[in-house]
Amino acid sequence: MKVHTLGSWEQVPSSPSTSSSLSSSSANNPKRLRPLAPRLTSAAVSTTVATEISAPPKLRKSLGSAMTAKCASIDLDVSLIQMQSGGTRWNPTPEQIKLLEALYQAGMRTPNPVQIERVTAELGQYGRIEGKNVFYWFQNHKARERQKQKRSELLANAATAAPLPHPKVQSQKEEIKEFHGGSCKRKCRSWGSLELDMEEEGPGDRTLELFPLHPERRQM
Amino acid sequence: MKVHTLGSWEQVPSSPSTSSSLSSSSANNPKRLRPLAPRLTSAAVSTTVATEISAPPKLRKSLGSAMTAKCASIDLDVSLIQMQSGGTRWNPTPEQIKLLEALYQAGMRTPNPVQIERVTAELGQYGRIEGKNVFYWFQNHKARERQKQKRSELLANAATAAPLPHPKVQSQKEEIKEFHGGSCKRKCRSWGSLELDMEEEGPGDRTLELFPLHPERRQM
DNA sequence: GCAAATTAATGATTTATTCAAG
DNA sequence: CTTGAATAAATCATTAATTTGC
Numbered sequence: 001m002k003v004h005t006l007g008s009w010e011q012v013p014s015s016p017s018t019s020s021s022l023s024s025s026s027a028n029n030p031k032r033l034r035p036l037a038p039r040l041t042s043a044a045v046s047t048t049v050a051t052e053i054s055a056p057p058k059l060r061k062s063l064g065s066a067m068t069a070k071c072a073s074i075d076l077d078v079s080l081i082q083m084q085s086g087g088t089r090w091n092p093t094p095e096q097i098k099l100l101e102a103l104y105q106a107g108m109r110t111p112n113p114v115q116i117e118r119v120t121a122e123l124g125q126y127g128r129i130e131g132k133n134v135f136y137w138f139q140n141h142k143a144r145e146r147q148k149q150k151r152s153e154l155l156a157n158a159a160t161a162a163p164l165p166h167p168k169v170q171s172q173k174e175e176i177k178e179f180h181g182g183s184c185k186r187k188c189r190s191w192g193s194l195e196l197d198m199e200e201e202g203p204g205d206r207t208l209e210l211f212p213l214h215p216e217r218r219q220m
Numbered sequence: 221m222k223v224h225t226l227g228s229w230e231q232v233p234s235s236p237s238t239s240s241s242l243s244s245s246s247a248n249n250p251k252r253l254r255p256l257a258p259r260l261t262s263a264a265v266s267t268t269v270a271t272e273i274s275a276p277p278k279l280r281k282s283l284g285s286a287m288t289a290k291c292a293s294i295d296l297d298v299s300l301i302q303m304q305s306g307g308t309r310w311n312p313t314p315e316q317i318k319l320l321e322a323l324y325q326a327g328m329r330t331p332n333p334v335q336i337e338r339v340t341a342e343l344g345q346y347g348r349i350e351g352k353n354v355f356y357w358f359q360n361h362k363a364r365e366r367q368k369q370k371r372s373e374l375l376a377n378a379a380t381a382a383p384l385p386h387p388k389v390q391s392q393k394e395e396i397k398e399f400h401g402g403s404c405k406r407k408c409r410s411w412g413s414l415e416l417d418m419e420e421e422g423p424g425d426r427t428l429e430l431f432p433l434h435p436e437r438r439q440m
Numbered sequence: 441g442c443a444a445a446t447t448a449a450t451g452a453t454t455t456a457t458t459c460a461a462g
Numbered sequence: 463c464t465t466g467a468a469t470a471a472a473t474c475a476t477t478a479a480t481t482t483g484c
Contacts, residue, residue, distance in 0.1 A: 089451050089475085091477070144450080146471095310467090330454080352467085363455070363457095364465080
């Protein structure tokens with residue numbers, strides 16, 4: 001059965017839509033992380049594509065009214081499906097975070113589909129989670145760790161005034177590169193469909209979705 | 221149902237864990253080493269987290285009461301993963317390219333899962349193709365068109381005024397920012413589950429109304 | 441104490457770069 | 463050289479944490 005869980009793409013246009021805002025996105029604010037204050041006033045302007053769903057102005061994740069969303073040609077009421085489970089973004093539980101960090105520390109960086117599946121399954125014990133969350137988490141964590149480090153490095157540099165040519169911390173790049181140069185070609189993450197086969201156990205809110213598409217078959 | 225079609229992957233389970241051998245980032249490399257790190261730890265990373273998150277200084281949310289310090293262990297043993305290597309890369313046929321370009325010209329830029337499905341199915345008539353190919357094609361095409369344009373722009377500029385030794389551009393952000401700041405509410409592609417049931421070359425002749433690709437004129 | 445207004449974090453997408461097959 | 467594939471950086475968007483006025 002395939003549940004064509006339509007990509008959201010267009011959810012409930014309910015959110016206040018912080019539309020424009022300043023966006024200035026300050027070139028660089030060395031002081032601290034970007035403040036980035038999203039003005040959350042009720043401006044509601046967006047007017048999305050408006051091909052469908054003329055949802056109520058306000059209605060977040062509280063499925064109170066059943067708006068018969070009629071996207072494209074799917075008759076399922078997506079509203080229900082969507083609301084109950086993934087309307088909002090993933091919010092990791094402490095346990096999940098702990099595990100993820102442990103894995104990160106152990107060296108995991110860009111898990112492949114299989115790994116993602118496993119991790120997801122494991123973390124699923126502690127709360128709702130999908131493969132993409134795992135993937136994104138690693139992406140973001142990696143990037144932000146790097147960011148953090150870079151920042152501190154810079155700070156240290158400035159403070160000491162004695163710029164170390166080679167900071168003790170030398171980035172994994174070296175290592176990786178070596179690795180690659182050594183033999184194979186780039187590793188390739190591949191977008192597996194990698195679908196978990198979970199049934200509907202319980203209120204199950206697992207909308208299984210992972211990577212964008214499913215790879216068909218080997219070509220060639 | 222459930223097509224565990226693992227995408228192409230090619231993992232050589234050889235790499236020794238290299239657990240936490242990360243070093244850090246070299247501040248500046250003239251050559252910009254490429255991090256790139258999918259050679260993931262394929263060692264069994266057993267992580268046991270027996271941490272009872274009893275009461276962190278700042279309780280996150282209503283964590284509920286079902287939190288019984290569970291112990292979790294994730295065993296990642298990727299050694300078995302060795303799927304058939306993904307072979308060669310997609311090589312579009314002229315027909316496919318034609319269609320893709322037509323779609324591009326018609327305004328398609330970042331197709332959502334459903335669109336990708338359709339396009340893939342359609343193009344599948346002319347040769348093997350996977351969803352990711354479609355996705356990548358649009359990504360690349362968009363980027364390269366932009367690149368091209370920028371280049372010509374720059375060239376024009378150079379002709380009129382500055383010598384401009386390096387063709388290296390660095391001001392693309394300007395434009396993009398402007399673009400975003402404009403008005404749009406980002407579209408959001410969402411990773412739909414979008415699962416096709418068709419085995420291989422499923423639909424011989426899907427009449428499928430061609431890519432809607434609505435004139436929605438997304439500002440993109 | 442509480443609820444709106446801010447701010448800090450961080451999840452989710454998009455764009456820019458880079459690598460390498462053909 | 464062209465371009466499919468993949469990752470990193472930048473950015474947008476939402477949520478929790480914190481502050482503020484009552």
